[in-house]
Amino acid sequence: MQFWVIQTLNSLALGGLLFLLSAGFSLIFGLMRIANLTHGAFFMLGTYIGVSALRVFPNLWLAALAGAVVVGLFGALLERFVLRSLGGNALGQVLLTLGVAFIISDLCLIVWGGDPIPVQTPDYLRKPMLIAGLPFPTYRLVVVVIALVTALLLWLLMERTRLGAMIRAGVDDMQMARAVGIPVSKLFTIVFCLGAALAGAGGVIGGPILSAYPGLDADMLPLALIVVILGGVGSLVGALVGSFIVGFVYTFGTALLPDLAYVILFLPMIFVIAFKPTGLFGKVSA
Amino acid sequence: MTAALEVTGLSKAFGGLPAANGISLNVEAGERRLIIGPNGAGKTTLFNLITGDLRPDAGSIRLFGEEVSRLPTHRRTQHGMARTYQIITLFARDTLLHNIVLSLLGRSRTRWDAFRPLERHRELFDRARAALERVGLEPLAQRPISEVSYGDKRRVEIAMALAQEPRLLLLDEPLAGLSREERVTVKKLLDTIPRETTVVMIEHDMDTALDMAERITLLHYGTVIVEGTRSEVVADPKTREVYLGH
Amino acid sequence: MRSARWIVALVLVALPQFAGEFYVNLISQIFIAAIFASSLNLLVGYAGLTSLGHASYLGVSAYLSAWLYLKLGIGHWLSAPIALAVTTVMAGFFGWIALRASGLGFLMITLALSQVLWGLAYRWSAVTNGDNGLSGLTRPQPFGLSLDSASAFYYFTLIVVAVAIGMMAKFIGSPFGAALKGTRDQPRRMSALGHDVRRVRWITFVYAGFWGAVSGLLYIYYHKYIHPTSLSLTNSAEALLGVIAGGSGTLVGPIIGAAIVVLLKNYVSAYVERWNMLLGFVFVAIVLFMPDGLVPGVRRLWARVTGRRKPTDAASNS
Numbered sequence: 001m002q003f004w005v006i007q008t009l010n011s012l013a014l015g016g017l018l019f020l021l022s023a024g025f026s027l028i029f030g031l032m033r034i035a036n037l038t039h040g041a042f043f044m045l046g047t048y049i050g051v052s053a054l055r056v057f058p059n060l061w062l063a064a065l066a067g068a069v070v071v072g073l074f075g076a077l078l079e080r081f082v083l084r085s086l087g088g089n090a091l092g093q094v095l096l097t098l099g100v101a102f103i104i105s106d107l108c109l110i111v112w113g114g115d116p117i118p119v120q121t122p123d124y125l126r127k128p129m130l131i132a133g134l135p136f137p138t139y140r141l142v143v144v145v146i147a148l149v150t151a152l153l154l155w156l157l158m159e160r161t162r163l164g165a166m167i168r169a170g171v172d173d174m175q176m177a178r179a180v181g182i183p184v185s186k187l188f189t190i191v192f193c194l195g196a197a198l199a200g201a202g203g204v205i206g207g208p209i210l211s212a213y214p215g216l217d218a219d220m221l222p223l224a225l226i227v228v229i230l231g232g233v234g235s236l237v238g239a240l241v242g243s244f245i246v247g248f249v250y251t252f253g254t255a256l257l258p259d260l261a262y263v264i265l266f267l268p269m270i271f272v273i274a275f276k277p278t279g280l281f282g283k284v285s286a
Numbered sequence: 287m288t289a290a291l292e293v294t295g296l297s298k299a300f301g302g303l304p305a306a307n308g309i310s311l312n313v314e315a316g317e318r319r320l321i322i323g324p325n326g327a328g329k330t331t332l333f334n335l336i337t338g339d340l341r342p343d344a345g346s347i348r349l350f351g352e353e354v355s356r357l358p359t360h361r362r363t364q365h366g367m368a369r370t371y372q373i374i375t376l377f378a379r380d381t382l383l384h385n386i387v388l389s390l391l392g393r394s395r396t397r398w399d400a401f402r403p404l405e406r407h408r409e410l411f412d413r414a415r416a417a418l419e420r421v422g423l424e425p426l427a428q429r430p431i432s433e434v435s436y437g438d439k440r441r442v443e444i445a446m447a448l449a450q451e452p453r454l455l456l457l458d459e460p461l462a463g464l465s466r467e468e469r470v471t472v473k474k475l476l477d478t479i480p481r482e483t484t485v486v487m488i489e490h491d492m493d494t495a496l497d498m499a500e501r502i503t504l505l506h507y508g509t510v511i512v513e514g515t516r517s518e519v520v521a522d523p524k525t526r527e528v529y530l531g532h
Numbered sequence: 533m534r535s536a537r538w539i540v541a542l543v544l545v546a547l548p549q550f551a552g553e554f555y556v557n558l559i560s561q562i563f564i565a566a567i568f569a570s571s572l573n574l575l576v577g578y579a580g581l582t583s584l585g586h587a588s589y590l591g592v593s594a595y596l597s598a599w600l601y602l603k604l605g606i607g608h609w610l611s612a613p614i615a616l617a618v619t620t621v622m623a624g625f626f627g628w629i630a631l632r633a634s635g636l637g638f639l640m641i642t643l644a645l646s647q648v649l650w651g652l653a654y655r656w657s658a659v660t661n662g663d664n665g666l667s668g669l670t671r672p673q674p675f676g677l678s679l680d681s682a683s684a685f686y687y688f689t690l691i692v693v694a695v696a697i698g699m700m701a702k703f704i705g706s707p708f709g710a711a712l713k714g715t716r717d718q719p720r721r722m723s724a725l726g727h728d729v730r731r732v733r734w735i736t737f738v739y740a741g742f743w744g745a746v747s748g749l750l751y752i753y754y755h756k757y758i759h760p761t762s763l764s765l766t767n768s769a770e771a772l773l774g775v776i777a778g779g780s781g782t783l784v785g786p787i788i789g790a791a792i793v794v795l796l797k798n799y800v801s802a803y804v805e806r807w808n809m810l811l812g813f814v815f816v817a818i819v820l821f822m823p824d825g826l827v828p829g830v831r832r833l834w835a836r837v838t839g840r841r842k843p844t845d846a847a848s849n850s
Contacts, residue, residue: 029636034636035636035640037584037643082816086819086820090635090636091636092823094582094639095815095819098769098815099812099813099814099815099819100812100816101812102766102769102808102809102811103809103816106806106808106809106812107809221647221765222643222647222648222651225643225644226644229640229644233637258655259655259656259658260652260656261651261655262648262651262652266645266648269641270629273629273632273633273641274632277633277637338723339720358723358728359720359723359724360725360726360727360728360729363723363725364726369724371721375718375720375721376721377717377721378717388711388714388722388725389725392722392725392726393726396707397711398707399707399708400702400707400708400709400739401702401703401706402706402707403702403705403706404705404710446725450725
């Protein structure tokens with residue numbers, strides 16, 4: 001019983017982290033038609049920045065903010081000054097993000113070294129919470145709540161604000177959006193920055209669960225890709241549902257069949273692609 | 287005798303807007319059918335539904351008696367259907383000859399040959415040259431598409447379709463954008479299409495198109511408004527209404 | 533042009549007579565990378581499908597060959613065809629999945645599939661020995677000839693690379709190759725002409741997977757060792773860089789590109805252990821400054837120097 005409860009919570013926590021990662025990926029893809037392969041590296045960079053920030057001020061939430069700001073700024077600069085020069089050349093842009101991912105990955109190795117660095121869970125969240133007599137790791141519950149709140153905020157942003165309305169217009173029909181005077185190029189920078197910031201914050205928040213290590217980027221990127229392929233690109237709901245599906249499949253796969261957890265990841269993806277190539281909630285095909 | 291093309295209750299909507307709204311029409315084998323209608327009447331949508339570029343929401347399409355509305359485009363082509371496009375979509379970097387060869391390959395088992403060099407298949411090139419000769423472009427066979435005039439490109443389009451010796455040929459505005467002389471040339475070319483080939487044509491240039499067509503179908507807002515012989519359609523008050531307003 | 537080809541062939545055949553072992557081995561590595569990159573080029577350059585998962589085929593065939601030998605004691609004469617067959621069947625399955633999408637969706641699915649294999653190679657230690665990799669392997673002895681010396685292996689690889697490039701060139705020059713290029717340029721038009729676009733792409737995917745598997749066999753014979761990095765994104769990206777740097781959609785481009793990548797990797801990483809960073813920067817630089825790749829770039833320059841008209845596709849097709 002305890003096993004199932006704990007693994008369910010682990011699944012939810014991983015799903016929450018994956019949502020922070022893939023929501024940005026999906027938004028960027030939806031608006032800009034770029035598969036941002038730097039996204040795994042953004043996440044890892046966030047974790048490492050969290051590590052350094054925690055050495056200066058021992059507060060995980062401030063560290064997460066620092067991760068969001070630094071990675072978000074980096075993303076904005078990358079979009080504004082590098083990606084933009086390849087406007088219209090989607091493949092070139094994707095390959096460029098791949099190159100940048102390699103560079104970030106190696107920079108992290110230079111700066112933070114090759115050994116895994118654990119990230120401390122805040123003291124007040126370390127004690128397990130007792131619900132119905134069962135101990136629950138409190139931090140994981142908090143991660144799930146953060147992800148759900150983020151999902152809600154993103155939904156409000158997209159559905160209830162002017163900015164969100166402009167982004168939706170751009171996702172639906174770029175040329176029309178341009179024609180009616182929506183500042184599309186500014187939107188690109190904002191969305192890319194937002195996506196990067198979410199990944200950066202997600203990296204810090206994931207720190208206590210995953211810890212910081214070289215290769216974290218390469219571990220997270222495929223999970224994000226599978227989430228987006230499952231859920232459908234450009235769809236926030238798809239990212240949310242996909243994240244939790246992958247969270248569950250991966251966590252239970254690892255717990256029950258540790259050797260083959262990765263193969264089990266194939267299955268939902270293959271299933272969805274076979275029947276609905278646009279993903280569960282996707283409108284545009286990738 | 288079975289009809290060459292039998293369309294029944296064909297519908298297609300884009301985001302709630304119907305582009306084809308229950309279109310039904312019958313084209314007899316060997317017939318020359320003209321499809322007319324104002325902009326946005328659903329003429330090209332109808333073609334795209336017949337060829338399979340679009341999937342219909344409802345309705346059926348029969349080619350020579352065979353239901354094809356669920357088949358992918360390339361399978362319909364194997365049933366003897368060919369089309370030309372309103373907007374020219376040729377292989378711009380390749381030669382005229384190569385364009386025709388690609389068309390011939392589409393109906394030949396040779397297209398699965400992955401070993402013998404293409405140029406060893408002499409019979410393909412001979413047939414391609416003959417197809418170009420038929421539209422008077424043989425001298426330009428080795429020119430890349432990007433280097434020939436707009437009128438020549440239109441003729442290549444038609445040559446590609448005719449090279450397949452289709453049983454049903456769909457022509458989407460074959461005369462659009464041509465000069466007066468070019469139009470005469472293309473018109474003459476269309477007149478040489480043998481009777482084994484059924485022709486369905488969308489065309490705005492009434493002067494040229496009307497005397498070719500045996501029957502005319504008038505589309506408006508995705509539905510068939512009038513259908514009949516040339517004089518019947520011209521005489522029908524609904525035609526007047528569609529074109530001149532109330 | 534023809535005489536240049538003969539000179540290159542002569543130099544390649546005579547190379548082990550005057551070059552030292554280090555260089556002979558280096559060229560062998562270039563040959564292997566050239567087959568790998570050329571097979572990827574079938575997809576990237578001729579099908580217009582950018583795959584970021586081509587390491588799957590190299591890695592899986594290499595792992596299979598190693599595993600069959602180490603765990604089941606199966607000799608090379610049997611393990612090689614099994615590895616090729618299984619990997620090719622896998623390519624058939626992966627291709628079926630990935631070709632449900634096109635464009636960036638195709639790229640994402642190929643990347644995700646190969647990353648899953650990469651993760652599997654790390655985790656499934658019962659089969660792959662995890663991070664330690666599989667070692668203790670031998671090279672085959674075709675017709676009793678030992679391939680253990682650098683020059684013997686060089687000649688073996690030279691023969692395979694010649695056959696591989698020749699077969700891929702035949703594929704591209706065939707009617708099927710012409711249809712393939714058509715589906716790259718105008719997929720919708722091609723289906724209207726009666727071509728089954730998805731099947732054309734799938735066959736090409738499988739064929740590319742087969743030659744990727746061949747390069748995997750050479751890879752394991754050369755290194756006599758295999759590690760999960762052979763399945764990594766870095767490995768797929770190196771091949772893609774070779775294709776793009778040399779010039780995708782040309783036969784020679786990926787060979788030259790692969791040579792550049794191997795040389796860079798060998799020389800630069802001998803001085804600085806920063807291969808990933810360098811790979812990243814070269815990627816960025818190529819994409820930003822030389823998107824067509826070296827071979828078309830140089831060809832254009834040459835055409836300008838000699839004042840000739842740019843060669844038309846008629847010349848390259850016939």
